[in-house]
Ligand SMILES: *[C@@H]1O[C@H](CO)[C@@H](O)[C@H](O)[C@H]1NC(C)=O
Ligand SMILES: *[C@@H]1O[C@H](CO)[C@@H](O)[C@H](O)[C@H]1NC(C)=O
C-alpha cells in the first residue's frame with residue numbers, strides 16, 4: 001500500500017504533462033490511433049506504465065506496454081515489457097487498436113488486416129485499462145470479471161508477481177534493438193522443470209539447467225506439476241520445481257523486471273528510482289559462452305570477465321554475417337570425404353557441446369581419428385582424458401556447435417580440415433561488451449538541473465498543503481514497510497537450489513553441541529559433524545552474525561551454485577536468529593599444509609605439479625568464470641585439501657565477500673585486512689586496490705612452499721631481523737638463488753629431488769616467481785597460469 005502511494009506520488013510529480021493528454025482507459029467503440037501515438041497512450045493510475053504504439057522500424061509500429069519514460073513519450077521507449085504484435089509490426093499510417101462493441105480488442109493494419117486480437121466477446125460494458133503493476137486488463141465495468149490480461153501472454157519480460165505458468169513462456173527478442181522473436185525461450189517442460197532452450201533456425205537444444213545433469217542433480221524437483229514460477233516484489237524468485245533465487249539487492253527496490261534477454265541469459269533488472277538507470281541484480285548464466293547457439297555454428301566463444309564474450313570463426317571458416325554472429329561461420333573449403341585428403345588441427349582446451357555421432361570409451365587417439373575419417377559427416381572429434389577412470393573418451397562430431405574455450409576443460413578437440421591448405425586463425429570479434437553487473441551501492445543519480453527547475457515550478461503551482469501532508473504520510477508508510485520487510489525475510493523457508501537448509505538444532509545434534517573443533521579461521525570455527533543422513537560434514541560457524549538474512553541467503557545461493565572439481569562442495573546452510581552456519585563436504589585426507597610438513601612425504605614432484613595445476617584451475621574458475629567476481633583472499637596450504645587421489649580441493653571460499661567486478665578499483669569493501677601473514681600480497685599493506693591479483697600472489701607463495709618445502713613464515717634469512725609488514729623472505733631467498741645456474745636444484749625440497757623432472761620444476765618455479773611480483777600488474781592472471789602450466793605439461797609429456 002505504501003508503495004502504491006509513493007509510486008503514485010512520484011509519478012504524479014514527474015509526469016504532470018502526461019496526465020492531461022494520456023488516457024486512463026479505453027471503452028467499447030473507441031480506439032487508439034498509430035498516427036497519434038504520442039497522445040493515444042493509456043497510462044496506469046500510478047504513472048509507472050504506459051501502453052500504446054511505439055516505433056520498431058521505419059514506418060513500422062507495434063502495440064505494447066513500457067515503463068513510462070522520464071522524458072515524454074518518444075518514438076521508441078527504452079524499456080518495453082510487453083508487445084502484442086512483435087513479429088507483425090503495423091504501418092505508421094491508419095493502423096489502430098480498437099475495443100469493438102463485440103468485446104474484442106483488435107489491432108488493424110492500414111490495409112485493414114487483422115494483425116492481432118484478444119479473441120474476447122462480451123455484451124456488457126467493458127474497459128481496457130492498465131493496472132499499476134503493468135498488467136493491461138480488459139474487464140467488465142460492472143462486476144469483477146476479467147476477460148483478458150496481458151499478464152497471461154508475456155513477451156520477454158515478467159514483472160514482479162506476474163506468474164510464469166504451464167501455459168506461458170518467455171521468448172527473447174532477436175536483438176536489443178529488434179523486438180521480433182529471437183532464439184531463446186524460458187518455459188516449463190513436460191517434466192515440470194523450468195528450462196532455457198535455444199531454438200535456432202537449424203537446430204535446437206536446452207542449455208539450462210545443464211543438460212548433462214539429471215533434474216535432481218541440478219537441485220530440481222520434477223514431481224510438482226503446478227508449474228508456476230514467480231518473482232516477488234522483494235526480489236525472490238520461486239519456481240514449483242524448487243528453483244529459487246534471491247536477487248543481489250534483495251529487499252524493497254522500487255522497480256524490477258525479469259527478462260529473457262536476446263543473448264540467451266535471464267536477468268533481473270532493478271532500479272531504485274525513475275531517475276536511475278537499470279542495473280542487473282541477478283543473472284542465471286555466469287559464463288555466457290555456455291549459452292547454446294551464442295556464436296552460431298563453426299565458431300568458438302571465449303569469455304573474459306573484463307573483455308566480455310568473444311566470438312571467432314574456427315580455422316578454415318569465415319563469418320557469415322558480421323552484424324549477427326548467430327548465423328555463425330561457413331567453411332572456406334570444400335568438404336572432402338576422401339580420408340587421405342583430411343588432416344586434423346589440434347585445439348587444446350577447446351570444447352564442443354553436443355552433436356556427437358559416436359562415443360567410444362577407452363579409445364586411443366588413432367582409433368578416434370580413424371572413426372572420424374570413416375564417416376563423411378564427421379567434422380572433427382573430441383578426445384578427453386578421464387582422470388578418475390584413467391581412460392580416454394572419444395566423441396566424433398556431426399556439427400561444430402556450442403564451441404568454447406574454457407580453463408576448466410581438460411580435453412582436446414581435433415578439427416577436420418582438408419590437407420595442404422594454409423588456414424590462419426581468424427581474428428576474434430567481440431560480440432558485445434560484458435553486461436554491467438550489480439551496482440548495489442550506486443550513487444543516487446542527480447537529476448539534470450533543468451528538470452529540477454521544472455519540478456519546482458510545477459511543484460509550487462500545483463501542490464497545496466494537502467499534498468505536503470501526503471508526503472509525510474508516504475514517509476511514515478515507507479518506514480513501516482521497511483520494518484515489515486525484515487520480518488518477511490524471517491519466513492524464508494525454502495531450500496536454495498537443491499542444497500539444504502538445516503535447522504540450528506539439527507546442526508547442534510550433528511556436531512554434538514559443537515564439540516569437535518577441526519579448524520579455525522576465515523571468520524569462523526569449523527566443527528566435524530555427522531549429518532542426519534550419516535554423511536560426515538565440516539560445519540563452519542560464522543562469527544559475523546550481524547549480516548542480514550536476505551544478504552546472507554543471496555550470498556549463500558551464489559556460493560552454493562559454484563561447482564568445480566577442485567572446490568569443496570557446499571551441502572547446506574543454517575540461518576536462524578543470529579546463527580549463520582555453512583555445511584561443507586568433509587575431506588578425510590589432510591590439507592596440503594599437513595602433507596608438506598609430514599615426514600612420510602607422500603607428495604612426489606608430479607603430485608605437486610598436479611596440485612599446482614588444479615589449484616590454478618579452480619582459482620581461474622572463481623576469478624573468471626563465475627558471474628560474481630569471487631576473490632578467495634586466503635589462499636594458503638591449510639585451505640587446500642587433498643582428496644584420496646591427491647587432487648586439490650579448495651576450501652573456505654566465498655566468505656571473502658563476493659565482489660562486484662565493476663568496482664575493481666575500489667577496496668572500500670575491504671576495510672579489514674583479510675588473509676594470513678606470510679601469504680598476503682603487498683597491496684594489503686600499502687592499502688592499494690584489491691583485485692584478483694591478491695590471490696595470484698598468495699598462490700605464488702604456496703607454489704614456492706611446495707617447491708622448496710619451506711614455510712614462508714618460518715624463513716630465517718641472515719640480515720633480515722624481526723617481522724616485516726608482509727613476509728617476502730621466502731621470495732627474496734628464491735630470487736637470490738635464481739642467479740646461479742643450478743638454482744632449481746638448490747631451492748628444491750630435498751625430499752623430492754629424486755627422479756624429479758627438473759624442466760617441470762623450473763617451469764613451476766618461474767611461474768611462482770611471476771606470481772609473487774610486487775607490482776600486481778606484472779603478475780599473470782590465473783587463466784594465464786593455467787595456460788602456462790598446461791602447455792608445459794603437454795610439452796613435457
Ligand atoms: C528483426 O529481425 C527479423 C528476424 O531476423 C527480421 O526479419 C527483421 O527484418 C528485423 N527487423 C529490423 C527492424 O531489423
Ligand atoms: C508445488 O509448488 C507450489 C508453488 O511453488 C507450492 O505452493 C506447492 O506447495 C508445491 N507442492 C508440493 C507438493 O511441493
Ligand SMILES: *[C@@H]1O[C@H](CO)[C@@H](O)[C@H](O)[C@H]1NC(C)=O
Nearest residue numbers: 297298327328329330331379
Ligand atoms: C558449418 O560448417 C559445415 C562444414 O563443416 C557446413 O556444412 C555448414 O553449413 C556450416 N554452417 C553454417 C551455418 O554455415
Ligand SMILES: *[C@@H]1O[C@H](CO)[C@@H](O)[C@H](O)[C@H]1NC(C)=O
Nearest residue numbers: 336337338339340341342419
Ligand atoms: C582419394 O585420393 C587419393 C589421392 O588423391 C586417390 O588416389 C584415391 O583414389 C581417392 N579415393 C577416393 C575414394 O576417391
Ligand SMILES: *[C@@H]1O[C@H](CO)[C@@H](O)[C@H](O)[C@H]1NC(C)=O
Nearest residue numbers: 361362363364389390391392
Ligand atoms: C583400455 O584399453 C586398453 C587396451 O585396449 C586396456 O589394456 C585397458 O585395460 C583398458 N582400460 C580400461 C579401464 O578399460
Ligand SMILES: *[C@@H]1O[C@H](CO)[C@@H](O)[C@H](O)[C@H]1NC(C)=O
Nearest residue numbers: 419420421422423424425426
Ligand atoms: C602459411 O601462411 C603463412 C603466412 O600467411 C606463411 O608464412 C607460411 O609459409 C604458409 N605455409 C605454407 C605451408 O604455405
